[in-house]
Amino acid sequence: MRTGEPHFAARKRTQRTPGGPSGAVARGVFIVGAAALGAALVAASAGLPAFGHFHGRYGVMLNLVAVAQRHVTDVVSAVNFDYRGIDTLGEEFILFAASSGVVLILREVRGNRQAEVTAAGRAPGPPSGAGEPSRSRGGRDGSGGGDAVRGAALLSAPLVLAVGVEVATHGQVDPGGGFQGGALIATAVVMVYLSGEVTRFRRAARPGLSEPLEALGAGAFVVVGLAGVLGAGLFLANLVPLGPVGAIDSGGTIAVLNAVVGLEVAGGLTVTAVEYVEQSLLAGSGGGAQGSEGRDAEGRDGSGGGDAGGSEGDTPGESSP
């Protein structure tokens, strides 16, 4: 436990009922329930086809027809973006809704904190980063890593970006696709942050760019689906020429949908990452009380994990001042 603990947390801790029943009782109830559940799961697994002998008819059928029907060589992509395309539309919007939720939750927190921190003379809003404190390139604001880590992150970022674009655009040919590629592209942006280049990170991940890309990707999926309704009377019907098997222009709408999902995922994860990074920068930037509050979260991270890991955990933190 760090010394900079805010007083209100300490006060709350003393209010706890000493030796409360929660820990031991919860554990006892859980062990009984978990033992029963685990036994039931294993017993139920005995009724499943033996490992390696599954013959689900849909999978067998799709393996037989997908290449001929859709000219794709990766059947998983064909399932996700064609045979089960409407489920993937829902999946994409789950991601969209979740990243919007993160932005809503954290920007509210950030708004409150920024009002407090403004006195410290820092303006995290504009992406220009002209007033960037130099210590956010070092110490705990940045990656916290050494020069080797930063150099490696900066060197790898363009490579990861290239791999991400490759994965996102080759889902119809190779394992991969829009979701995986989009995640890699967002990772490349985060690696810029890990390299300590906070200003460049803010420029690469500025909401003015990532948010429209996310919305464009999400909307384009619906547009492709509706184009199928207009052109062939079926939602997500394949209107684009299927192309030669194994080529980058194969798969028709599968390739198109992979690309737009790649945009959506890259944008959505970048927006999410920016919110978390701004949180950590804010926690590090505030002097005095704000800073200690931010550190407190980390201090407890260790103690909380230790409790659940091994010790009895009935009265953790009781001994702290």
Add this chain to the structure above:
Amino acid sequence: MTHLVPYVVGAWLFVVGAYGMVTSRHLFHLIVCMSVVQSSSYVFLLSVGYRGGVGPPVFATSKHGGRAVDPVVQAMTLTDIVVGATVTALLLGLAIQAQKRFGTMDPEELRIQEG
């Protein structure tokens, strides 16, 4: 009995993750434990779809006889992973919000403050 091993691994991940959630004293720890619970479904789905002696559902030509592992459960696993990642992101945001509002990351203390 060996044919049960992948399913037992899935059940073990589920139970051990749930144990972490029940005994957790820190919201971040709790969220990571929930990811462990969720990863049991990845293991389970991929184990169900596996077929011995055949390759991945990626084909060079259309003349292959369809001998490959099940692509449908693999596609479902991808959906599973995406949903798991988004749920984790959202819960981490809520955890930060809880820390800012109540000054604690301990679910136990959060409950006391509520009551």
